[in-house]
Amino acid sequence: MTAPCGLDCFNCHFYLAKDNPDSMKVLESYNRLMGLPLEVMLCKGCRGEGGLPDTLKFGMGKTEPCGPYACTQAKGIDFCCDCADFPCDLLHPYADRASQVPHNTKVFNLCLIKKLGLEAWAQEKAGLVRETYFTKWWTL
Numbered sequence: 001m002t003a004p005c006g007l008d009c010f011n012c013h014f015y016l017a018k019d020n021p022d023s024m025k026v027l028e029s030y031n032r033l034m035g036l037p038l039e040v041m042l043c044k045g046c047r048g049e050g051g052l053p054d055t056l057k058f059g060m061g062k063t064e065p066c067g068p069y070a071c072t073q074a075k076g077i078d079f080c081c082d083c084a085d086f087p088c089d090l091l092h093p094y095a096d097r098a099s100q101v102p103h104n105t106k107v108f109n110l111c112l113i114k115k116l117g118l119e120a121w122a123q124e125k126a127g128l129v130r131e132t133y134f135t136k137w138w139t140l
Contacts, residue, residue, distance in 0.1 A: 001045045002118065004079050005068035005091060006109035008126040014043040014055065034059065068106075079118075081110035105133050 001009035009015040013030075016023035017038075027041050034041075040054045051065025051073070064070070067090040068080055080086050093104040109129060112121045 001047065002079070002109075002113070002122065002126075003046045003069070004072040004077075005066070006080065006106040006113065007046075007103065008109060008122070008130065009043070009045040010122065011127055011130050012043065014041055014053075015045055018042050079110060079113060080106075081114040086110065105129055 001015060003009060013020075013023040013026040017027045018024075024038075027038060030036070030041060031038055036055070036059050040058045043049070043053045043055060046053055046066065046069050051069030052062060056062040056066065065073075071090055072078065072080060072083070075083060077083055080088075080091060087107050087110070091107050091110070093107070109121070109126065112125050112129070116125065
């Protein structure tokens with residue numbers, strides 16, 4: 001499960017919690033902080049929820065699918081990196097909650113998917129990208 005924007009659902013606690021007790025504990029701690037019901041926070045991935053997961057609907061009040069999902073659907077492509085306009089402003093990174101959520105890794109993941117292929121990226125790099133993002137100091 002990889003979102004069109006490059007987010008790696010298979011490494012996300014919101015996606016894993018239904019089958020993974022450790023991820024469920026993380027969601028329970030978010031539940032206490034955010035006040036969202038656990039059933040809302042359990043994510044099926046944006047592909048499984050038409051680009052509008054419950055966390056966006058009920059947690060952020062969104063009524064339309066996210067921009068990258070809608071765009072890839074309209075263009076008939078699987079990933080943003082398959083587009084001639086990649087990268088575009090729909091993938092713009094934001095500082096808001098950057099330390100808590102992996103959204104700023106999207107473009108990097110997409111570049112790796114384009115370079116390595118989806119399967120190789122998923123097996124060899126995706127976990128390392130997330131680990132580096134959350135645990136390492138930024139260096140050149």
